[in-house]
Amino acid sequence: MKLLNHPIEMIAVFDIDGKITPAKFRYEDKVVRVEKIIKRQKEKLAGNERWVFTCMHQQNYLYELKYEIDTQKWFLFKK
Amino acid sequence: MSDKIIFHIDVNSAFLSWHQAYYRQIGRDENLLEDYYAIGGNEKKRHGIVLAKSIPAKKMGVKTGQSLMEARQICPKLKVIPPRYDVYVKASKKLRELLMSYTPLVEVFSIDECFMDMSGTSIIQKSVEKGAFFLKEKVKKEFGYTVNIGISNCKLLAKQASEFEKPDKVHTLFPEEVPHKLWPLPVEELFMVGNKTKIKLQRIGIETIEQLASCETSLLETLMKSHGRLIQQYAKGIDDSIFVKKEGLPFKGIGNGSTIAFDVIDQETARHILLSLVETASARLREANLVCNVVSVGIKSSEFLNFGKQRKLSFFTDVTQTLYQEAIQLFSEIWDGKPIRHFSVRFSNLEWSYRKQIHWFNSQIDYKMEALDPVIDRIRDKYGTYSVMRGCYVHSGLEPLLGGYPDDDYPDMSSLL
Numbered sequence: 001m002k003l004l005n006h007p008i009e010m011i012a013v014f015d016i017d018g019k020i021t022p023a024k025f026r027y028e029d030k031v032v033r034v035e036k037i038i039k040r041q042k043e044k045l046a047g048n049e050r051w052v053f054t055c056m057h058q059q060n061y062l063y064e065l066k067y068e069i070d071t072q073k074w075f076l077f078k079k
Numbered sequence: 080m081s082d083k084i085i086f087h088i089d090v091n092s093a094f095l096s097w098h099q100a101y102y103r104q105i106g107r108d109e110n111l112l113e114d115y116y117a118i119g120g121n122e123k124k125r126h127g128i129v130l131a132k133s134i135p136a137k138k139m140g141v142k143t144g145q146s147l148m149e150a151r152q153i154c155p156k157l158k159v160i161p162p163r164y165d166v167y168v169k170a171s172k173k174l175r176e177l178l179m180s181y182t183p184l185v186e187v188f189s190i191d192e193c194f195m196d197m198s199g200t201s202i203i204q205k206s207v208e209k210g211a212f213f214l215k216e217k218v219k220k221e222f223g224y225t226v227n228i229g230i231s232n233c234k235l236l237a238k239q240a241s242e243f244e245k246p247d248k249v250h251t252l253f254p255e256e257v258p259h260k261l262w263p264l265p266v267e268e269l270f271m272v273g274n275k276t277k278i279k280l281q282r283i284g285i286e287t288i289e290q291l292a293s294c295e296t297s298l299l300e301t302l303m304k305s306h307g308r309l310i311q312q313y314a315k316g317i318d319d320s321i322f323v324k325k326e327g328l329p330f331k332g333i334g335n336g337s338t339i340a341f342d343v344i345d346q347e348t349a350r351h352i353l354l355s356l357v358e359t360a361s362a363r364l365r366e367a368n369l370v371c372n373v374v375s376v377g378i379k380s381s382e383f384l385n386f387g388k389q390r391k392l393s394f395f396t397d398v399t400q401t402l403y404q405e406a407i408q409l410f411s412e413i414w415d416g417k418p419i420r421h422f423s424v425r426f427s428n429l430e431w432s433y434r435k436q437i438h439w440f441n442s443q444i445d446y447k448m449e450a451l452d453p454v455i456d457r458i459r460d461k462y463g464t465y466s467v468m469r470g471c472y473v474h475s476g477l478e479p480l481l482g483g484y485p486d487d488d489y490p491d492m493s494s495l496l
């Protein structure tokens with residue numbers, strides 16, 4: 001996977017327990033549906049909190065999304 | 080003897096470590112700690128200085144406070160990155176929050192140092208050192224940087240202990256360990272022994288902490304009054320300071336200064352220079368979510384005479400225009416019309432901006448200005464420093480935003496534990 005940290009537009013689900021699930025996002029004018037989330041974890045590097053989602057695309061392709069809590073921004077972190 | 084257990088937490092190479100953890104988070108793979116790196120002010124300017132350096136850069140002779148030009152001469156491979164105060168302030172705050180989950184008694188000493196009163200806490204129940212080790216690993220795993228932890232039963236000795244071998248270490252310095260762990264060290268390793276004191280002590284033949292501890296107290300008192308007595312107490316490992324829980328601010332003051340390439344002899348130029356200094360320093364206040372209520376202005380004449388004055392405001396503010404008005408008022412009170420070479424402004428008596436009180440005299444203009452500043456900050460952040468500038472700088476040949484070398488003092492410059 002390549003490091004990108006590219007800001008993206010995202011549609012996500014925030015459920016009543018506060019759980020966040022990315023649904024689809026726009027990257028390079030394409031709309032990508034988030035098919036499967038393999039892992040979700042919170043990272044706090046230097047105290048800055050981001051939710052990290054490791055996702056699977058078309059059953060064989062891994063990528064990572066990050067949601068930064070303070071800025072409310074989404075990133076395509078690795079693909 | 081006190082049976083307290085005090086930890087001193089010290090972030091190793093704080094600005095670099097934090098910057099490194101931040102780089103990791105945004106997916107940059109430079110290794111700031113293991114390569115020749117420095118965090119420093121504005122590179123293009125001669126007043127840029129080194130704020131922090133990596134261990135390899137330190138080995139080449141790069142020092143904190145050195146000009147970037149000098150640092151580059153000593154270490155040609157040096158890479159300089161501008162500071163990110165927002166990142167450091169957040170890192171510092173989150174570290175404190177984590178520490179406070181282990182004991183409510185956390186005393187902030189500086190942006191990267193805290194004392195913790197661990198007496199009777201659960202994590203040291205089995206073993207004090209294991210508790211410290213656990214905490215150190217917790218910080219590393221959670222936040223991605225390393226700390227040193229010093230352990231003792233007073234603040235002074237805990238602080239001295241965290242100064243021992245770095246990075247990523249736990250050390251103890253209990254009173255019974257003072258003779259073999261502290262005394263052999265050179266005297267300047269002792270807290271509160273700065274360069275000037277070191278020279279004074281060397282003149283009377285004191286080179287080690289042991290010599291300071293055992294020398295005649297009256298001799299030290301003649302030489303440096305109460306300070307002499309204090310450092311001798313410290314050398315003996317005695318510190319009766321009490322533990323104060325305070326919710327620390329990351330800075331004591333935020334300041335900005337600049338040496339001008341020519342002699343300034345007229346009001347208008349002087350005002351423009353002050354404004355450009357206020358612009359950068361107030362932006363840093365806002366970036367750190369702070370407000371101030373003391374404004375100081377300093378000038379140095381071309382004959383190197385210093386003049387300065389400060390004033391306490393009746394309210395807290397971070398508004399560029401308000402701070403600038405105060406600055407020029409102070410300036411007009413101290414300037415005797417002689418040519419000026421150096422200007423500085425400083426904002427102190429800081430408070431978190433969410434506690435700002437609306438004061439009576441706030442005019443409609445102030446409200447607008449207050450809303451305007453963050454907008455300008457964001458535009459500059461996004462489109463570059465010079466994307467928005469004041470009309471008065473057009474064709475003036477002056478810099479719209481001066482300084483950028485932070486002249487901030489941190490609480491660790493405070494003289495007392």
Ligand SMILES: [Mg+2]
Pocket residue numbers: 089090091092093191
């Ligand atoms: Mg440190």
